Amino acid sequence: NAGVMQNPRHLVRRRGQEARLRCSPMKGHSHVYWYRQLPEEGLKFMVYLQKENIIDESGMPKERFSAEFPKEGPSILRIQQVVRGDSAAYFCASSPGTPRNTIYFGEGSWLTVV
Amino acid sequence: TQLLEQSPQFLSIQEGENLTVYCNSSSVFSSLQWYRQEPGEGPVLLVTVVTGGEVKKLKRLTFQFGDARKDSSLHITAAQPGDTGLYLCTRGNAGNMLTFGGGTRLMVKP
Numbered sequence: 083n084a085g086v087m088q089n090p091r092h093l094v095r096r097r098g099q100e101a102r103l104r105c106s107p108m109k110g111h112s113h114v115y116w117y118r119q120l121p122e123e124g125l126k127f128m129v130y131l132q133k134e135n136i137i138d139e140s141g142m143p144k145e146r147f148s149a150e151f152p153k154e155g156p157s158i159l160r161i162q163q164v165v166r167g168d169s170a171a172y173f174c175a176s177s178p179g180t181p182r183n184t185i186y187f188g189e190g191s192w193l194t195v196v
Numbered sequence: 197t198q199l200l201e202q203s204p205q206f207l208s209i210q211e212g213e214n215l216t217v218y219c220n221s222s223s224v225f226s227s228l229q230w231y232r233q234e235p236g237e238g239p240v241l242l243v244t245v246v247t248g249g250e251v252k253k254l255k256r257l258t259f260q261f262g263d264a265r266k267d268s269s270l271h272i273t274a275a276q277p278g279d280t281g282l283y284l285c286t287r288g289n290a291g292n293m294l295t296f297g298g299g300t301r302l303m304v305k306p
Contacts, residue, residue: 187231
């Protein structure tokens with residue numbers, strides 16, 4: 083499968099714990115995006131990264147959330163001290179950075195905070 | 197305030213019916229993409245339109261980009277249960293990230 087790979091697909095955390103979501107972009111893609119989707123809602127942009135750089139984090143909550151895309155390895159979205167309101171589907175997408183802005187999505191990671 | 201308005205938000209129809217959903221903005225798009233998302237899965241790209249007035253067909257789906265590049269429509273002919281899902285339109289922004297509309301949830305009943 084050469085698509086965008088996300089893991090875990092489902093994650094359950096207790097309030098106060100940390101959640102780490104991983105994303106491996108498509109082969110050849112150096113741009114990664116993270117989106118959050120609440121139940122019955124659309125996708126909300128969180129952060130845009132290129133290798134080792136955060137390009138745009140205007141959609142990231144100012145506290146508890148962080149993202150990285152290291153030179154080697156997957157991109158990671160980290161949520162510290164999770165609260166019930168963090169329960170959502172988190173989607174990663176990648177692109178080669180072409181002018182057409184076509185991005186390809188992973189299948190998502192569903193976080194449930196209990 | 198959403199930059200993209202999609203309508204209707206919800207649509208429930210019988211198999212075989214036709215439907216049209218819309219995506220509108222007050223500003224001009226450089227390009228626009230339509231995605232479909234099925235429950236429990238990620239969005240899948242259906243089409244990209246870039247030229248005002250452009251019409252693209254994908255089997256029973258017809259996508260139209262407005263002449264002024266501020267709006268787009270998706271028309272489905274003879275809808276099938278497999279068309280059920282969330283239809284999302286997006287636009288490219290500076291920095292290459294995408295802004296999504298709130299989506300249209302379509303249910304096609306057999």
